[in-house]
Amino acid sequence: MKIYRLLGLAALALPLSLQANPEAERKVFQDYYIKKFSSVDYQDFGNGAYALDEVARANWEAIEEFPPYEIVLEDGQQLFETPFKNGKTYADCFPNGGIGIKQNYPYFDAASAQVRTLEQDINACREKNAEKPYKWKKGKLAAIGAYMAYTSRGNKINVMIPDDPKALAAYEAGKKFFYSKRGQLNFACADCHIGSSGSRIRSEVLSTALGQVSHFPVYRAKWGEMGTLHRRYAGCNKQVRAKPFKPQSEQYRNLEYFHTYMSNGIEINGPGARK
Amino acid sequence: MKCIKPILLSATLLLGGLASPSLVMADDKPSIVEQGKDIAFKRAKGNCLACHLIIGGESPGNIGPPLVGMKLRFPDKAVLRAQIEDATVKNPYSMMPPFGKHGILSAAEIDKLIEFLYTL
Numbered sequence: 001m002k003i004y005r006l007l008g009l010a011a012l013a014l015p016l017s018l019q020a021n022p023e024a025e026r027k028v029f030q031d032y033y034i035k036k037f038s039s040v041d042y043q044d045f046g047n048g049a050y051a052l053d054e055v056a057r058a059n060w061e062a063i064e065e066f067p068p069y070e071i072v073l074e075d076g077q078q079l080f081e082t083p084f085k086n087g088k089t090y091a092d093c094f095p096n097g098g099i100g101i102k103q104n105y106p107y108f109d110a111a112s113a114q115v116r117t118l119e120q121d122i123n124a125c126r127e128k129n130a131e132k133p134y135k136w137k138k139g140k141l142a143a144i145g146a147y148m149a150y151t152s153r154g155n156k157i158n159v160m161i162p163d164d165p166k167a168l169a170a171y172e173a174g175k176k177f178f179y180s181k182r183g184q185l186n187f188a189c190a191d192c193h194i195g196s197s198g199s200r201i202r203s204e205v206l207s208t209a210l211g212q213v214s215h216f217p218v219y220r221a222k223w224g225e226m227g228t229l230h231r232r233y234a235g236c237n238k239q240v241r242a243k244p245f246k247p248q249s250e251q252y253r254n255l256e257y258f259h260t261y262m263s264n265g266i267e268i269n270g271p272g273a274r275k
Numbered sequence: 276m277k278c279i280k281p282i283l284l285s286a287t288l289l290l291g292g293l294a295s296p297s298l299v300m301a302d303d304k305p306s307i308v309e310q311g312k313d314i315a316f317k318r319a320k321g322n323c324l325a326c327h328l329i330i331g332g333e334s335p336g337n338i339g340p341p342l343v344g345m346k347l348r349f350p351d352k353a354v355l356r357a358q359i360e361d362a363t364v365k366n367p368y369s370m371m372p373p374f375g376k377h378g379i380l381s382a383a384e385i386d387k388l389i390e391f392l393y394t395l
Contacts, residue, residue, distance in 0.1 A: 185372040196338045203334040
């Protein structure tokens with residue numbers, strides 16, 4: 001409950017003129033879980049519910065022996081390396097040729113005063129090279145995202161919030177989203193993934209919000225395919241009977257900004273396999 | 276919606292009856308307590324099992340306390356009802372959905388639910 005007072009309610013009640021301190025908030029956020037789950041290794045939070053539930057973990061480890069995302073990963077690499085019709089490649093659009101950079105996403109783009117995601121930059125690269133953009137939630141975009149995450153495995157999430165009131169406002173909007181109750185069932189993300197993390201909702205152990213983003217995109221058995229983080233956001237909105245937002249909407253990008261910043265320090269381990 | 280429900284319900288009963296011919300149709304209407312149990316267990320209804328252990332319910336969650344000894348612990352039905360209608364009155368941070376306030380369950384459904392809870 002303490003975390004609510006420190007992060008959620010206090011922050012919502014504060015006048016806007018009082019500047020938030022994301023770094024201090026991240027520390028409180030992470031310390032909450034580190035204390036609550038004192039036997040969990042810090043980097044293990046990146047494994048979601050499997051860090052907290054031994055039985056589910058054993059099943060998952062068995063699945064990881066022959067990862068269901070392997071074929072998608074190969075497709076993703078091939079798509080990534082195949083030149084566009086104009087001869088250019090994705091590597092031309094990204095720093096370091098697009099290899100090992102997932103930990104820096106999402107970022108605040110000063111020019112557009114918006115949070116930008118890896119998915120957006122992949123599609124922007126396509127459009128810049130006269131190719132059609134891909135759909136946001138799955139398919140080829142998720143496959144390329146999976147490959148780019150794979151090349152970043154082991155790199156620590158390192159989202160930056162520049163000293164710019166607009167960047168801070170985006171962070172604040174994401175935070176507000178995370179702590180706001182919504183839908184007919186009246187749940188906040190925080191209700192399930194902070195307060196009740198480690199508890200069971202029916203037979204499902206609820207993961208900690210810390211480390212949730214590290215393994216996206218994920219191959220979900222339920223989907224039978226790879227899906228992006230925003231697809232999962234929409235799922236978590238729908239299950240509380242709230243209207244989901246569009247993938248890559250400003251709301252979800254701001255949420256991703258806050259959500260990922262809170263996991264700074266956790267290693268990228270995507271793509272993941274989930275139920 | 277209100278008109279459709281009884282039809283759906285009787286259709287389900289009919290199918291249930293057909294599937295198990297030993298049941299006598301006339302006695303097939305479930306008791307208030309059975310209906311309340313259904314409301315507590317069904318995912319599309321109360322789904323109380325998502326968070327509470329209830330004897331007789333499969334794979335309960337453990338977010339809320341076990342629902343046992345209800346009559347003893349809630350001698351005043353109004354107190355129990357208030358918890359179900361809007362748990363956030365007592366605990367503003369409550370995770371429990373406001374079943375009455377948000378129209379997740381109707382007043383009549385909550386009546387039946389309470390009759391079931393009183394058997395626990």
